[in-house]
Amino acid sequence: MKMRNKCSGMGLRPTPQRLAILECLEGNRRHPSAEEIYGTVRKRYPAMSFATVYNTLQALVKKGGIVELTIDPGRRRYDPDTEPHNHMICVLCGRVVDVHINYSLDLPRDARQGFRVTGSHVEFHGFCPECKRR
Numbered sequence: 001m002k003m004r005n006k007c008s009g010m011g012l013r014p015t016p017q018r019l020a021i022l023e024c025l026e027g028n029r030r031h032p033s034a035e036e037i038y039g040t041v042r043k044r045y046p047a048m049s050f051a052t053v054y055n056t057l058q059a060l061v062k063k064g065g066i067v068e069l070t071i072d073p074g075r076r077r078y079d080p081d082t083e084p085h086n087h088m089i090c091v092l093c094g095r096v097v098d099v100h101i102n103y104s105l106d107l108p109r110d111a112r113q114g115f116r117v118t119g120s121h122v123e124f125h126g127f128c129p130e131c132k133r134r
């Protein structure tokens, strides 16, 4: 029911495909890629194509229901947490975690180049606890 409302709230008809993708992402802190989401959703909807999953993700991003991350050079990843936050990626295994610390990055006037700055996103990279041990 919750997903149904979320979908309608975005102005999208709650189709089974959209609901399945939203359910897969809800509370998912792993920042999955389209391929990973496809792998999960396909278990319940074997007939669903990768293109459908990908197009649905793009529609959800456009409506502001989820966020697309570009932190991973290998693939686009998706985040159901639409509140502004920062990310940290492991350069070895690609694990992405949230960083909920607000950095007030105030750009000096000269550096703004006429922009009215509305937000910023900080990406940290390094080795996660597991990879650090190797």
Ligand SMILES: [Zn+2]
Pocket (backbone or CB within 6 Å): 090, 091, 092, 093, 094, 095, 127, 128, 129, 130, 131, 132
């Ligand atoms: Zn790692």
Ligand SMILES: [Zn+2]
Pocket (backbone or CB within 6 Å): 031, 079, 081, 085, 086, 087, 097, 098
């Ligand atoms: Zn996140």
